[in-house]
Amino acid sequence: MEYEEPKFFHVMKYGIEADRDVIDMVSGNPDWEPPTALREALAAYAELPPAEFQYPPSEGILDLREAIAARRGIDVDRIILTNGTGEANYLGMARALERGAGSEALLLDPVYPYYPGKTELLGGEPTLVPTERDGGLDVDAIREAASEETTLVVLNTPNNPTGAVYDIGKIREVVEIAAEVDALVLADEVYDRFDHTGSFESALSLGSDRVIVTSGFSKSMAITGFRVGYAILPDEHVDAAKTRHMLVNVAGSRPAQYAVSHALEATEPAYYAEARERLADRIDAFTEALDTAGAEYARPDGGFYVLARFDGFPGTMENVKRLIDEAGVAGMPGDTFGTARDDWIRFAMVTPRSLEAAERLVDYFSEE
Numbered sequence: 001m002e003y004e005e006p007k008f009f010h011v012m013k014y015g016i017e018a019d020r021d022v023i024d025m026v027s028g029n030p031d032w033e034p035p036t037a038l039r040e041a042l043a044a045y046a047e048l049p050p051a052e053f054q055y056p057p058s059e060g061i062l063d064l065r066e067a068i069a070a071r072r073g074i075d076v077d078r079i080i081l082t083n084g085t086g087e088a089n090y091l092g093m094a095r096a097l098e099r100g101a102g103s104e105a106l107l108l109d110p111v112y113p114y115y116p117g118k119t120e121l122l123g124g125e126p127t128l129v130p131t132e133r134d135g136g137l138d139v140d141a142i143r144e145a146a147s148e149e150t151t152l153v154v155l156n157t158p159n160n161p162t163g164a165v166y167d168i169g170k171i172r173e174v175v176e177i178a179a180e181v182d183a184l185v186l187a188d189e190v191y192d193r194f195d196h197t198g199s200f201e202s203a204l205s206l207g208s209d210r211v212i213v214t215s216g217f218s219k220s221m222a223i224t225g226f227r228v229g230y231a232i233l234p235d236e237h238v239d240a241a242k243t244r245h246m247l248v249n250v251a252g253s254r255p256a257q258y259a260v261s262h263a264l265e266a267t268e269p270a271y272y273a274e275a276r277e278r279l280a281d282r283i284d285a286f287t288e289a290l291d292t293a294g295a296e297y298a299r300p301d302g303g304f305y306v307l308a309r310f311d312g313f314p315g316t317m318e319n320v321k322r323l324i325d326e327a328g329v330a331g332m333p334g335d336t337f338g339t340a341r342d343d344w345i346r347f348a349m350v351t352p353r354s355l356e357a358a359e360r361l362v363d364y365f366s367e368e
């Protein structure tokens with residue numbers, strides 16, 4: 001098997017190597033400060049005795065697991081700390097696929113591309129199921145696609161790339177469909193702190209033994225490099241997931257978990273609100289400029305991203321490179337995210353230069 005370079009890396013590299021100033025709207029790396037308590041805990045960690053530099057418990061340090069359990073209102077034994085939400089997704093998907101209950105994973109189109117990648121890595125078969133025009137859940141389409149072969153349905157809310165925040169009533173219906181065909185539902189909630197509508201409700205609230213919830217601190221604490229996430233599994237699946245986590249990783253990173261644990265305790269809601277408001281302001285400014293540029297878009301209800309479509313300028317890799325070279329703005333081609341939006345371009349709002357990028361797009365498309 002050859003190393004498959006993610007398209008994200010390919011476009012970022014192209015932008016960095018371009019012969020001009022390029023505004024990076026490709027990556028999902030927050031550009032703002034982490035919580036103050038996180039920096040403080042990290043500094044304090046450096047002074048701890050050598051014993052604190054050794055393996056943490058494989059399932060993660062208890063303080064952080066307990067803090068998550070308290071916030072989520074669940075039993076701490078259901079939580080495994082992972083190397084980011086990415087590993088949590090891998091553990092949850094592996095659990096669904098290794099049960100002998102089928103090999104098909106239903107993924108929603110547009111799709112976060114690591115889901116089909118992981119499904120195939122795990123020997124499963126991804127099936128893309130359409131969503132509503134605005135990216136919302138199309139329960140009928142999921143019902144139609146579900147069969148005896150289906151062992152997993154993966155949901156992501158708030159959604160990357162569409163910005164949709166799923167209605168909890170519809171998630172309940174999806175879980176009922178999953179139960180009928182003996183499938184599990186994995187809900188990736190890594191953007192849960194970036195709900196711009198106030199309507200987000202975690203799939204955990206359904207209290208279902210079919211639901212695996214994954215999340216992490218990469219986005220909420222602006223620390224994608226720390227690699228701290230978690231999986232919350234139904235009781236019967238915890239041991240198998242723990243075993244896989246241990247055999248793959250031994251454990252996660254103790255200093256990273258320690259710093260997140262302190263930050264989770266000490267950080268006021270105002271920190272998260274400020275980050276959310278900053279993003280909402282950028283989204284406002286960016287979408288206003290998209291109006292001027294005559295682009296089609298849906299204002300995201302949550303998350304970091306805006307999907308846009310420019311008339312006569314499909315979001316192919318070739319056009320994305322043209323936009324880098326000729327406008328100085330780097331986005332992601334829509335076909336990275338399945339088939340539903342293959343002529344759209346995804347722009348990440350995690351740059352202080354979002355408005356400047358929007359102005360560049362207005363100039364570019366008014367000259368076209």
Ligand SMILES: Cc1ncc(COP(=O)(O)O)c(C=O)c1O
Nearest residue numbers: 028084085086112160216218229
């Ligand atoms: C939908 C989704 N899930 C998971 C991840 C990975 O998160 P983490 O850094 O916590 O592994 C991302 C990162 O962009 C994402 O967009």
